[in-house]
Amino acid sequence: xxxxxxxxxxxxxxxxxxxxxxxxxxxxxxxxxxxxxxxxxxxxxxxxxxxxxxxxxxxxxxxxxxxxxxxxxxxxxxxxxxxxxxxxxxxxxxxxxxxxxxxxxxxxxxxxxxxxxxxxxxxxxxxxxxxxxxxxxxxxxxxxxxxxxxxxxxxxxxxxxxxxxxxxxxxxxxxxxxxxxxxxxxxxxxxxxxxxxxxxxxxxxxxxxxxxxxxxxxxxxxxxxxxxxxxxxxxxxxxxxxx
Amino acid sequence: xxxxxxxxxxxxxxxxxxxxxxxxxxxxxxxxxxxxxxxxxxxxxxxxxxxxxxxxxxxxxxxxxxxxxxxxxxx
Numbered sequence: 001x002x003x004x005x006x007x008x009x010x011x012x013x014x015x016x017x018x019x020x021x022x023x024x025x026x027x028x029x030x031x032x033x034x035x036x037x038x039x040x041x042x043x044x045x046x047x048x049x050x051x052x053x054x055x056x057x058x059x060x061x062x063x064x065x066x067x068x069x070x071x072x073x074x075x076x077x078x079x080x081x082x083x084x085x086x087x088x089x090x091x092x093x094x095x096x097x098x099x100x101x102x103x104x105x106x107x108x109x110x111x112x113x114x115x116x117x118x119x120x121x122x123x124x125x126x127x128x129x130x131x132x133x134x135x136x137x138x139x140x141x142x143x144x145x146x147x148x149x150x151x152x153x154x155x156x157x158x159x160x161x162x163x164x165x166x167x168x169x170x171x172x173x174x175x176x177x178x179x180x181x182x183x184x185x186x187x188x189x190x191x192x193x194x195x196x197x198x199x200x201x202x203x204x205x206x207x208x209x210x211x212x213x214x215x216x217x218x219x220x221x222x223x224x225x226x227x228x229x230x231x232x233x234x235x236x237x238x239x240x241x242x243x
Numbered sequence: 244x245x246x247x248x249x250x251x252x253x254x255x256x257x258x259x260x261x262x263x264x265x266x267x268x269x270x271x272x273x274x275x276x277x278x279x280x281x282x283x284x285x286x287x288x289x290x291x292x293x294x295x296x297x298x299x300x301x302x303x304x305x306x307x308x309x310x311x312x313x314x315x316x317x318x
Binding site: 188193224226 | 276307310
């Protein structure tokens with residue numbers, strides 16, 4: 001968490017992108033994928049949370065949205081597979097696909113006959129572990145066998161910047177959770193500091209001795225140090241002067 | 244006992260408790276900070292691995308942060 005404190009300041013100072021900005025940027029990248037892949041009838045990017053639920057989507061048109069919704073409602077499909085495996089998934093003919101028959105047949109009825117999904121991968125900042133998959137980018141065609149290895153490469157190249165932009169959105173959410181945690185931490189910290197000062201005065205002891213009195217009390221009564229501080233500062237408390 | 248050997252003895256005990264509790268350093272730092280700790284993540288990490296010495300109050304706070312998080316895990 002300490003390493004992520006800069007995120008809080010980044011958010012406060014407006015360095016992190018807002019959701020509409022991110023959605024527009026990802027929609028533009030999806031549009032670039034759509035226009036550069038022959039046969040495409042639509043493309044989109046989806047941010048997927050740890051439970052496999054889509055949290056943010058951007059797509060070129062409504063047919064992509066419908067095909068996506070179907071996939072997340074069924075809880076299975078090529079985008080979820082690309083995300084979960086961090087691998088590219090290509091379906092050459094939705095009418096004959098065996099991996100996700102329910103989704104494929106429904107997609108085929110919408111007129112989508114082939115597709116590619118690539119994972120949205122964010123490099124690990126520390127460089128110590130594998131890139132993390134945070135979603136998927138996909139493109140659909142209305143003919144079978146519209147895409148090949150080259151299409152996979154193009155889509156993967158576009159997925160790189162899309163992933164980085166979407167990761168910014170995740171950082172923003174994490175920064176919001178962190179600033180709540182930080183507010184709580186600062187509150188408890190100041191209570192403990194005040195109680196320490198009160199005890200130093202009441203017991204005429206050093207700072208460390210006052211802290212040790214509080215720690216001893218916390219351990220004996222099996223309560224958090226912050227609760228000891230709270231009790232110490234209660235005006236009605238008749239304080240036991242022996243530790 | 245010299246001041247240093249006091250500190251080292253305390254550090255050994257705290258490091259042992261840290262290993263037993265199997266805590267994440269970042270999570271530990273946040274809790275240590277919330278009870279008044281001043282040292283940074285790198286400093287507490289180095290202290291727990293025996294290559295850095297904290298001031299007495301910081302040692303007491305870190306030890307107690309591990310104690311509280313360890314109890315929270317058991318509960």
